[in-house]
Each structure stands twice: as structure tokens, then as C-alpha cells.
Amino acid sequence: MRKTVLLLIFSxxxxxxxxxxxxxxxxxxxxxxxxxxxxxxxxxTYEVSQQPNQKVIMPIFTDSIPGGLELVEPGxxxxxxxxxxxxxxxxxxxxxxFKDSLLYIPAFPFVLNGDTIWxxxxxxxxxxxxxxxxxSKKIADIKPVYDMRFDWRDFLKTVLLILVILIxxxxxxxxxxxxxxxxxxxxxxxxxxxxxxxxxxxxxxxxIKQEKLWQQGRSKExxxxxxxxxxxxxERIFNINGMEMTSEEIMDHLRSLRMDxxxxxxxxxxxxxxxxxxxxxKWNAAPDEHxxxxxxxxxxxxxxxxxxxxxxxxxKKEETTEV
Numbered sequence: 001m002r003k004t005v006l007l008l009i010f011s012x013x014x015x016x017x018x019x020x021x022x023x024x025x026x027x028x029x030x031x032x033x034x035x036x037x038x039x040x041x042x043x044x045t046y047e048v049s050q051q052p053n054q055k056v057i058m059p060i061f062t063d064s065i066p067g068g069l070e071l072v073e074p075g076x077x078x079x080x081x082x083x084x085x086x087x088x089x090x091x092x093x094x095x096x097x098f099k100d101s102l103l104y105i106p107a108f109p110f111v112l113n114g115d116t117i118w119x120x121x122x123x124x125x126x127x128x129x130x131x132x133x134x135x136s137k138k139i140a141d142i143k144p145v146y147d148m149r150f151d152w153r154d155f156l157k158t159v160l161l162i163l164v165i166l167i168x169x170x171x172x173x174x175x176x177x178x179x180x181x182x183x184x185x186x187x188x189x190x191x192x193x194x195x196x197x198x199x200x201x202x203x204x205x206x207x208i209k210q211e212k213l214w215q216q217g218r219s220k221e222x223x224x225x226x227x228x229x230x231x232x233x234x235e236r237i238f239n240i241n242g243m244e245m246t247s248e249e250i251m252d253h254l255r256s257l258r259m260d261x262x263x264x265x266x267x268x269x270x271x272x273x274x275x276x277x278x279x280x281x282k283w284n285a286a287p288d289e290h291x292x293x294x295x296x297x298x299x300x301x302x303x304x305x306x307x308x309x310x311x312x313x314x315x316k317k318e319e320t321t322e323v
Contacts, residue, residue, distance in 0.1 A: 025050045027110045027119045035125040038100055041072055044093040046119060048110060049086045057111040058091060067105040069095040069124070100128040197236035198305030204229045205297055214290040222290065223275035226297055230271065237304060247272035257304075264303045267296035 028047040036042050044065070048056050064070050073094040080088045097103060105122040208229070213222035231242035231250070240253050250272065257265035271293045277283035 025054065025056060025110070025112055025117055027117050029105075029108075029119040029122055031105075031122050031124060034123070035127060036097070037129050038098055038126050039096060041094055041096045042124065044069070044095050044105075044122075046091045046108070046110075048089045048091075049082065050089065050112070052085075052087050054112060056089070058089075059108040059110070061093065065093065065095060065105065068097055068099055068101070068103040068126075069105065070097065072096050097124065097126040100126055102126075196306070197233055198301050201229055201233040201301045202298070205294065205301070209294060214285075214287075219278050219285060219290070223278045223293065226293060227272060227275045230268070230297060230300065233301060237306065247276055261303060264300055267300045267303075271296050271300070 026049045028049075030045050030047075032043045032045075046058065048058065050056055061071060061075065071093060076092045078090050078092070080090070082088050103124045103126060105124065107118040107121045109116045109118055111117075205226075208222070208225050213219075213225070228243075231245075234240060234242040234250065234254075238254065240250070242250055245253070251265075251269060254265065254268070257268075274283075274285060274289055274293055278285055
């Protein structure tokens with residue numbers, strides 16, 4: 001009976017010891033420097049080694065830490081795992097001090113399940129590196145003015161960069177003047193659209209007349225150019241897709257001309273029929289037929305052209321100029 005009681009007491013004691021050991025945590029406090037100049041900064045760290053399932057209540061500092069330290073940045077926490085399976089929770093503070101003295105940083109409590117573990121106390125020597133004339137009552141800097149040395153490497157890099165930019169700008173100006181400045185701003189098609197349709201057509205007919213293609217035995221090319229000029233003109237004047245239509249489709253769209261301008265309609269009909277015969281049936285047209293197609297082309301353009309209506313102010317200027 002006595003052995004049983006002793007064994008029971010030993011078991012309870014062992015279990016309590018194991019439990020207390022499992023709940024035990026360690027706290028370490030450290031600062032990366034034992035002495036700083038006044039206004040300089042130091043890193044203060046509190047490390048807690050604990051079990052993964054434990055929740056330790058740490059002290060929280062907002063603006064300052066008792067002992068004369070001022071917080072430069074709020075505390076940053078990180079967690080890592082040690083080889084023995086414990087979690088190491090670290091609380092980092094960036095601190096400074098503005099008092100020339102030996103600062104005493106007291107121990108702080110870390111609480112786990114109502115039990116308190118205290119960190120060790122620290123000390124920090126804050127040194128004033130230069131003398132201050134308190135009698136002059138002048139404001140003095142915390143640190144001496146930093147005299148920055150001239151960096152030739154950065155200076156040469158800047159000069160080189162400026163030279164490269166100037167060379168690129170010069171090259172772009174040269175290329176613009178060499179290749180782009182002499183080119184017309186508007187393309188040939190854009191210039192055509194700015195001119196009245198009948199002016200463009202008549203100029204092209206004059207060019208065909210001067211080329212004398214059919215006299216050189218190039219009848220098919222002659223009638224192709226002639227009908228292309230009229231098709232482009234019809235597109236702009238009558239707002240139909242003349243370049244994509246057959247001759248019959250064009251005549252069908254312009255059937256209103258048969259009543260209002262019969263001779264104009266017949267002129268266009270003669271040009272398109274003869275062109276189709278020459279291009280597709282290899283018809284050998286007589287010289288007077290070639291000439292008639294060109295004459296009828298001039299006639300069609302002149303009888304269907306839309307004259308530009310000039311403003312009254314412009315007409316008055318022309319009359320004044322003539323006088």
C-alpha cells in the first residue's frame with residue numbers, strides 16, 4: 001500500500017514537471033550597439049522562444065521605450081522555426097536618443113497563461129561628439145554638416161548621357177531633312193480628292209491624249225485608261241462604286257440621264273461598249289472610233305460636271321482684281 005502511494009505521488013510529480021517544462025518559454029533582449037552618437041539609430045530586438053501552440057503576450061511600445069529611447073519606426077514582428085521545433089518570435093524596433101547620457105533599458109514582462117517571464121535589462125551609451133557653446137544661446141545641429149565629395153564617375157556618366165542624347169537628336173534632325181522634308185505632305189490620291197472631280201478627270205484625259213497609246217498599237221491600254229478615268233469620275237459625281245461595276249451596271253445606275261441628257265448618256269454608252277469590245281473581244285477599232293471615244297469622254301465630263309459655287313466675298317475680290 002505504501003509503495004502504491006509513493007508511486008502515485010511520483011507519477012503526479014513527473015507529469016507536473018513535464019507539463020511545466022512544456023509550457024516554459026525563454027525571452028532574449030539585445031541591442032546591436034552599446035554606444036551611439038546622439039541622434040544616431042540602433043536596432044533593439046526582443047526574441048521569444050515558445051511552443052507552436054502557445055500565445056505569449058508581449059509588451060507594446062508606440063512612441064518611446066522606457067529608459068529614454070525614441071521610436072524611429074514602429075515595431076516589426078517576424079517568426080522563424082528553430083531546429084528543435086520551437087517558434088522564435090522576434091519584435092524589432094529602430095530607436096534613437098537625443099540625450100547625452102548612459103541610458104538604462106529596464107526588463108519588460110512577457111506573459112504566458114498568467115505566468116510572467118522578464119527580459120534582461122540593457123544599457124546604451126549616448127555620446128555628444130562635439131562641444132556646444134551653451135552661453136551663445138545659438139541653435140546647434142545634432143550632427144555636423146556632411147561634406148559630400150565630388151564624384152567624377154557620376155559626373156562623367158551624366159556628361160556621356162547628355163552627349164548621346166544630343167547625337168541622337170542631331171541624327172533625327174538630319175534624317176528628317178534628308179528623307180522626309182522634301183516629300184509632299186499629301187499623297188497623289190489625297191491631292192485628287194482636294195480638287196474638283198471634273199478638273200482631275202480633264203487633266204487625266206489631256207494626259208491620255210498626249211500619250212497617243214492607240215497610235216502606238218496599244219489600243220487595249222488606251223481604252224483601259226480612258227474608262228478608268230471615267231469610272232473614278234462617276235464614283236465622285238454620282239456616288240456609285242464605278243470601279244467595281246460592269247459597263248451594263250453603270251449604265252443601269254445612270255439610266256436617269258436617258259431622259260434628261262440623252263446625248264450624254266449615249267456618249268458614255270459608246271465609250272464603254274467599244275472599250276469592252278477592244279479589251280475582251282479583241283476588236284480592232286478604226287482610228288476614228290478611238291478618236292470618238294476620247295471626244296465623247298471630254299463631252300461626258302463637261303456636260304455632267306458640278307461647278308464649284310464660290311462665296312460672294314471671293315467673287316467680289318475677283319471682280320476688283322479684274323478692274
